[in-house]
Structures are given as structure tokens and as C-alpha cells.
């Protein structure tokens with residue numbers, strides 16, 4: 371069983387929820403069933419994050435590239451998102467969870483956008499955890515849009531090019547005001563970011579599990595946190611500088 375260090379709970383955990391299709395295929399079911407089962411894993415993960423006292427949980431639910439999937443699958447995902455938002459409001463209010471969303475939200479169907487805006491508004495004063503959904507999200511586009519907005523500010527004279535630094539740049543990203551992710555979890559074994567938080571993940575720790583997203587349960591989540599807590603984050607410095615315990619035989 372994992373041993374926890376409450377003082378080393380990550381401030382921001384971001385999850386690439388991958389493998390719904392493979393989960394279903396393995397069972398001879400249509401991909402849709404995997405997405406449906408995936409919603410259950412979302413519920414359990416949000417609860418566990420809240421229970422562990424993780425301040426920010428970002429879930430990569432739909433990428434910009436996912437719009438290229440068959441229209442039926444996209445529609446199913448949008449319906450599941452709508453139902454999820456409708457059904458979770460009470461739990462979010464009860465558990466002091468504030469909802470936020472990052473991505474090109476304009477592309478979402480009207481009714482999804484509406485329930486999203488309502489839920490964000492109704493949960494905005496909740497203080498215990500931020501549940502941040504990445505929807506129609508693409509990190510390259512996020513970076514390009516930030517660059518465009520900064521360029522416009524320079525032309526209008528509201529931004530002095532001399533003042534463009536990492537902090538200012540971050541404030542133009544969708545994730546403005548959120549800490550960078552300490553831990554990025556990806557299910558289903560793929561070793562890639564798939565256009566997720568490219569700027570923000572500069573020093574994130576990665577945890578990749580072969581389990582498909584619908585199988586990602588409390589135990590798996592605790593194991594990911596346990597592994598994270600064993601990592602030595604050096605941020606470019608030496609182990610000695612950061613007071614690490616590393617020796618020739620390991621850490």
C-alpha cells in the first residue's frame with residue numbers, strides 16, 4: 371500500500387484520459403461504451419482528488435484534433451459531456467469544487483456551452499478544489515493565440531515589448547492564474563503529450579500507466595501520487611543544492 375506524505379501532495383495534477391476506445395474494443399463493444407464507462411472513472415477521480423486535497427485537477431477530455439473523429443463519436447462525447455455537467459452540479463456544490471474550462475470553447479455545441487457557463491458561474495465561489503476541463507483544447511493554438519494577443523497589445527500600446535516575459539506570456543494562456551501541473555498522468559500507455567499543456571509542462575513529472583481510462587480507479591490514482599512523491603524534482607539544479615538524498619546507489 372502506498373505511503374503518503376501529505377506535505378508533498380501535488381498542487382496541480384493534469385490527466386490525459388486515454389484508452390476508452392481500446393477498453394471497449396477489448397470487450398467487443400462499440401467505442402461509445404468505453405466513453406460511457408470513462409465518465410465513471412472521471413467521477414471517481416474527481417472524488418479521490420478532492421479527498422487527497424489536490425487543489426487543481428485538469429482533465430483532458432477533448433482535444434482540438436478530436437473534432438476530426440467520426441461525427442457520431444463526436445456527438446456522443448458532446449452528449450456525455452452535457453449529461454456529466456448536468457448531473458455533477460450538486461456534487462460540485464457539496465464538495466466545494468469550482469469548475470473551470472480551457473480550450474476553444476466557442477466550438478462546443480450551444481447547449482454544452484450554456485450548461486458549462488452555468489456550472490462555472492454557480493460553482494465560482496467554491497474554494498476547495500478547481501476542476502479544470504480541457505475541452506476542444508490544443509496547446510499550440512493556445513500559444514499562438516497568446517502571441518497574437520500580446521502582439522495586438524504592443525500595437526495598441528498597452529504592452530511594452532520590453533515587459534514580455536514568461537509571467538506575462540503565461541497570463542495570456544487559457545491556464546492564466548493556475549499553477550503549472552506538477553504531475554501529468556496518461557492512461558493507456560502512450561508516451562506523448564498529444565498537444566496538451568506544452569508550455570505549462572516544462573517541469574512536470576510524468577506518470578504513464580498501461581491501464582485504459584475506464585479502469586483508472588482510486589487505487590491507480592493513489593499509486594500515481596505515491597510514485598510522484600518518490601521523485602526528486604531538481605529544476606535544473608543538483609541534488610545537493612535542493613537538499614536531496616541521492617547517492618551513487620540511487621535516491
Ligand code: IPE
Pocket residue numbers: 387388389390391392393431432433436447558583
Ligand atoms: C480517450 O479515449 C477519450 C478521448 C480522446 C475523447 P480514446 O477515445 O482516445 O480511446 P483510444 O485511444 O482510441 O483507445
Ligand code: IPE
Pocket residue numbers: 386387388389430431432433435436560562564
Ligand atoms: C488525447 O488522446 C486527447 C484526450 C485524451 C482528450 P488522443 O487519443 O486524442 O491522442 P492520440 O491521437 O493518441 O495522440
Ligand code: MG
Pocket residue numbers: 388389390
Ligand atoms: Mg486515444
